[in-house]
Amino acid sequence: MSVDLPTVRKIASLARIAVTDAEAAAIVPELNNILGWVEQLSAVDTDGIAPMTAVIPNSLRLRDDVVTDGNRRDDVLKNAPQAEHGFFAVPKVIE
Amino acid sequence: MSDLTNLGIAALRDGFRAGDFSAREAADAFIAAVAAGRDLNAFITETPDHAIAAADEADRARSAGELRPLSGVPLGIKDLFCTAGVQTTAASHMLEGFVPPYESTVTSKLFGAGAGMLGKLNLDQFAMGSSNETSAFGNVISPWRRGGDTVALAPGGSSGGSSAAIAARMVPGATGTDTGGSIRQPAAFTGTSGIKPTYGRCSRFGIVAFASSLDQAGSMARDVRDCAILLEQMAGFDPKDATSLDVPVPRWEDNLSGDLKGKRVGIPREYRVEGMPAEIEALWQRGIDFARDAGAEIVEVSLPHTRQALPTYYIIAPAEASSNLARYDGVRYGLRDLPDGAGLQDMYAATRAAGFGAEVKRRILIGTYVLSAGYYDAYYTKAQKVRALIARDFERAFETCDLLLTPTAPSAAFALGEKNADPLSMYLNDVFTVPASLAGLPAMSVPGGLSAEGLPLGLQIIGRPLDEQGVLDAGLAIEQRAGFTARPDRWW
Amino acid sequence: MTNAAEGDGMSTYRIQGATGDWEVVIGLEVHAQITTNAKLFSGASTKFGSEPNANVSLVDAAMPGMLPVPNGECIRQAVRTGMALGAEINRWSRFDRKNYFYADLPQGYQISQLYHPLVGEGSLMVEADEKAGIAAPKTIGIERIHVEQDAGKLMHDQHPTRSYVDLNRSGVALMEIVSRPDMRSPAEAGAYLRKLRSILRYVGSCDGNMEEGSMRADVNVSVRKAGEPFGTRTETKNVNSVRFVMATIEYEANRQVDVIEGGGTIVQETRLFDPDRTETRSMRSKEDAHDYRYFPDPDLLPLELSDAFLSECEASLPELPDAKRTRYETALGLSPYQAAVITADVETARWFEALLGETAVAQGKSEAEVAKTASNWLTSDLFGALNRLGVSIGDSPVTTANGAALLALVADGTLSGSLAKQVFEIMLETGDAPGRIVDERGLRQTSDTGAIEAVIADVMARNADKVAEYRGGKDKLFGFFVGQTMKAMAGKGNPAAINDLLKKALG
Ligand SMILES: [Mg+2]
Numbered sequence A: 001m002s003v004d005l006p007t008v009r010k011i012a013s014l015a016r017i018a019v020t021d022a023e024a025a026a027i028v029p030e031l032n033n034i035l036g037w038v039e040q041l042s043a044v045d046t047d048g049i050a051p052m053t054a055v056i057p058n059s060l061r062l063r064d065d066v067v068t069d070g071n072r073r074d075d076v077l078k079n080a081p082q083a084e085h086g087f088f089a090v091p092k093v094i095e
Numbered sequence B: 001m002s003d004l005t006n007l008g009i010a011a012l013r014d015g016f017r018a019g020d021f022s023a024r025e026a027a028d029a030f031i032a033a034v035a036a037g038r039d040l041n042a043f044i045t046e047t048p049d050h051a052i053a054a055a056d057e058a059d060r061a062r063s064a065g066e067l068r069p070l071s072g073v074p075l076g077i078k079d080l081f082c083t084a085g086v087q088t089t090a091a092s093h094m095l096e097g098f099v100p101p102y103e104s105t106v107t108s109k110l111f112g113a114g115a116g117m118l119g120k121l122n123l124d125q126f127a128m129g130s131s132n133e134t135s136a137f138g139n140v141i142s143p144w145r146r147g148g149d150t151v152a153l154a155p156g157g158s159s160g161g162s163s164a165a166i167a168a169r170m171v172p173g174a175t176g177t178d179t180g181g182s183i184r185q186p187a188a189f190t191g192t193s194g195i196k197p198t199y200g201r202c203s204r205f206g207i208v209a210f211a212s213s214l215d216q217a218g219s220m221a222r223d224v225r226d227c228a229i230l231l232e233q234m235a236g237f238d239p240k241d242a243t244s245l246d247v248p249v250p251r252w253e254d255n256l257s258g259d260l261k262g263k264r265v266g267i268p269r270e271y272r273v274e275g276m277p278a279e280i281e282a283l284w285q286r287g288i289d290f291a292r293d294a295g296a297e298i299v300e301v302s303l304p305h306t307r308q309a310l311p312t313y314y315i316i317a318p319a320e321a322s323s324n325l326a327r328y329d330g331v332r333y334g335l336r337d338l339p340d341g342a343g344l345q346d347m348y349a350a351t352r353a354a355g356f357g358a359e360v361k362r363r364i365l366i367g368t369y370v371l372s373a374g375y376y377d378a379y380y381t382k383a384q385k386v387r388a389l390i391a392r393d394f395e396r397a398f399e400t401c402d403l404l405l406t407p408t409a410p411s412a413a414f415a416l417g418e419k420n421a422d423p424l425s426m427y428l429n430d431v432f433t434v435p436a437s438l439a440g441l442p443a444m445s446v447p448g449g450l451s452a453e454g455l456p457l458g459l460q461i462i463g464r465p466l467d468e469q470g471v472l473d474a475g476l477a478i479e480q481r482a483g484f485t486a487r488p489d490r491w492w
Numbered sequence C: 001m002t003n004a005a006e007g008d009g010m011s012t013y014r015i016q017g018a019t020g021d022w023e024v025v026i027g028l029e030v031h032a033q034i035t036t037n038a039k040l041f042s043g044a045s046t047k048f049g050s051e052p053n054a055n056v057s058l059v060d061a062a063m064p065g066m067l068p069v070p071n072g073e074c075i076r077q078a079v080r081t082g083m084a085l086g087a088e089i090n091r092w093s094r095f096d097r098k099n100y101f102y103a104d105l106p107q108g109y110q111i112s113q114l115y116h117p118l119v120g121e122g123s124l125m126v127e128a129d130e131k132a133g134i135a136a137p138k139t140i141g142i143e144r145i146h147v148e149q150d151a152g153k154l155m156h157d158q159h160p161t162r163s164y165v166d167l168n169r170s171g172v173a174l175m176e177i178v179s180r181p182d183m184r185s186p187a188e189a190g191a192y193l194r195k196l197r198s199i200l201r202y203v204g205s206c207d208g209n210m211e212e213g214s215m216r217a218d219v220n221v222s223v224r225k226a227g228e229p230f231g232t233r234t235e236t237k238n239v240n241s242v243r244f245v246m247a248t249i250e251y252e253a254n255r256q257v258d259v260i261e262g263g264g265t266i267v268q269e270t271r272l273f274d275p276d277r278t279e280t281r282s283m284r285s286k287e288d289a290h291d292y293r294y295f296p297d298p299d300l301l302p303l304e305l306s307d308a309f310l311s312e313c314e315a316s317l318p319e320l321p322d323a324k325r326t327r328y329e330t331a332l333g334l335s336p337y338q339a340a341v342i343t344a345d346v347e348t349a350r351w352f353e354a355l356l357g358e359t360a361v362a363q364g365k366s367e368a369e370v371a372k373t374a375s376n377w378l379t380s381d382l383f384g385a386l387n388r389l390g391v392s393i394g395d396s397p398v399t400t401a402n403g404a405a406l407l408a409l410v411a412d413g414t415l416s417g418s419l420a421k422q423v424f425e426i427m428l429e430t431g432d433a434p435g436r437i438v439d440e441r442g443l444r445q446t447s448d449t450g451a452i453e454a455v456i457a458d459v460m461a462r463n464a465d466k467v468a469e470y471r472g473g474k475d476k477l478f479g480f481f482v483g484q485t486m487k488a489m490a491g492k493g494n495p496a497a498i499n500d501l502l503k504k505a506l507g
């Protein structure tokens, strides 16, 4: 599996990273180099092996249903590039 | 009182308790060292006020008889830990100016134990890198130099600010985080010690995430005892992290022993990689001799999937990172780049293009690709299967040994700029550290000796899950025998 | 591919196209907000209608380093819901991340369950409804239920060039209940939704409040000629009432038939329902990047359910509507209609059972003995009144205790039917207890033979001509005497006694 320019553009778009033509062109061989290298895993026999789900044996704890947080709008909005009337503001979205 | 910076954590703590000096004197000495070491670029943000306030509080506590475990000890904090009221950047433009209104669990525990903060330490951007060259705030320069030249060397990464600051005596100890070797490799490069505990020992709450299933905080310091002291205060169950282990924190410092009688130390044969430099081989042999001398039985073991660990890591870590870093979108915090007339999605793309460095983008793109439709099973699922095999290798090895001993890195520190043209050659630096990360095992690096060029070399000890004690004990046994006293000549 | 559901309850709903009849195939993905105090992965409140960004924790705002910790009650309620739908509960499940960028999604991913959902296959039965074209009861398959986070809200109308983001809903727990494509008409879809809502409300896992967005449906519609494989479907997102779901299906099915018969093809796409114009339209803006890159959330471990947890879920399930309905018919002797009406909503059923219990106690009888009277009064008198007043049973001005007291006053002869109606009207207005109304207003029924006889004698005396006519064979006049006697007694005379005594007096 190797990536080409349209694929790089598609991935960059999925990842929401703007790339110039020159950047996209430079990324193609870089990704192919890395992907070609990780490709070696396909040679490993993993028949009957379950993918790892937890690094260390541990089970998911469940929280009690109590309100312990919230009412901290100032904290939530404090670092916002643009906040107005208690909301985060973004360029108008047309749905 | 500038010689106070020669003291490590235990010595500072004990000297302060004994009344040899005040916490304020110690803080002032380190604050001065931080200021004098700016050429190393180890800090992104200096926080002398924080260190002074904690020192004054420690002095007050001492007179009131209310000493806490780290009273009188100032520390460096990797700038990946969110610190309330203090800029936290992850070394990225993306978070430049971000001031969290919250404290990470680890720093909160450290400050609660009486420690002060000298500043936020530089690192590879979002902890992605092995040389500290991906920071948006400039390279960290290692205090070490090769004999006879002035070429700037890498302090290792991603916790390179931490390792450099410790080696340069700017801090007695520091926090680090380790995703694929980011504590151990910089420790090895700078002649310092660092331990990554079992995955889940330290809470990840409030640490800027890189790869969640691998990220683990740990301690970095000048010696093994200091690492134990610091880790004891960092570790512990946290209900705010679902992957946190609900187990008591042992008294690692009190139980520390360099006696390895009755222990079997395994030497994994697959770590003898092709082209391993002779001095790394020699270092490893020296480590084996030290362990034997400390009473351990040496056994050869096999970890058959060692070679697959790096490619596995370079699927899983970027995949998780691509998702973890999706939150940096210019809406709620951090950088926003809004070109004229741009809509929401254009704003995202522009913000992320401007905010992330090249290596971060590269990993996000790899991660996005391996998770994308049609490739998920071939890459991600396959990697998680191989990861299971790697973990199984360790389990089997631990049937015949208690600890594993390997070199930490395949070479001594390299020069800045030497490897960053080729991502793959940089990635290969983590060949010995990544397997333990994938298996979530505790592992540490201690200095084992010097290279022919006079640069530190590190030995790695890997333990069973939760056996930090065994790892620290073996580290101490090596430390006691290696007699590593070399220090970088002060040029800064 | 044939459809399992075709065996039972065949629908006759068809779209008549130029080329013949078309069958409509419908599947619903219902997002139901799980009733909890706190959010799925954070301790912020789920309260509706708060100030913008008030119910937001740093986790919900996806601040750097914030981590999700699951709320046990969300899991418990989803499991109970699965059990109520006879579904298999997966003891091992896990959360996945669904990755996409949108301003209402702070993490850049939604924590959901794709690969290993909490609840597997189940089903739900909708009743026959001749009028709606549902000829026989029909079982609708449920494919799965998974638990996931809700998104925040974007507001577009507050600023000319900006949209505003409110994260109050961000991270609220949802169950996504995915049906099989088993429905064949808007009516079936409507019945499915109402039944599902009923079950959720019984279980207590969702309040079913569609106006507040507690239940929304993604409506999957395709059309085909009978016997042919499934056609390409469209998904109309977030439709928020039963009526709109039915309208969506109607519109979408007709649109698809028009497109196909016009030589076009249906594209699998996401659409939006516009309630003002009763039509759906394409949401291509959201189509461009449909690669969600699902993978297991590495911040969370697999969710493993213990026997004890599952037993508690099972044990805490209430009697569900189908079982209750059957019991009302068999053990209480209610008519199928009344049993259906009373059990349709949990609040009505609860009200009825309280009334029934109190009525039985008040009259010293068994519940079965008083069930019919109680259900008649509830479904005719009380429902009628509540309808008139436009209030739900939960806000009924008449309490169950007062209802039981009223029925007791009728049973012991204190009130006649007509007096009872008078008293009931006063109860509705004042909320007072019937006994007090009877006492204060002297509305007690008179069964005193002497008193009634005296009134009858007086009526007969004043209407001697009519008495003669009656005795001469004009039987129809009997009603006149009853009316006169009643009127003279201001409606308080016991009608049965009046009847008897009049017959005797008139000879
Ligand atoms: Mg849907």
Ligand SMILES: [Zn+2]
Pocket: C031, C148, C176
């Ligand atoms: Zn959903």
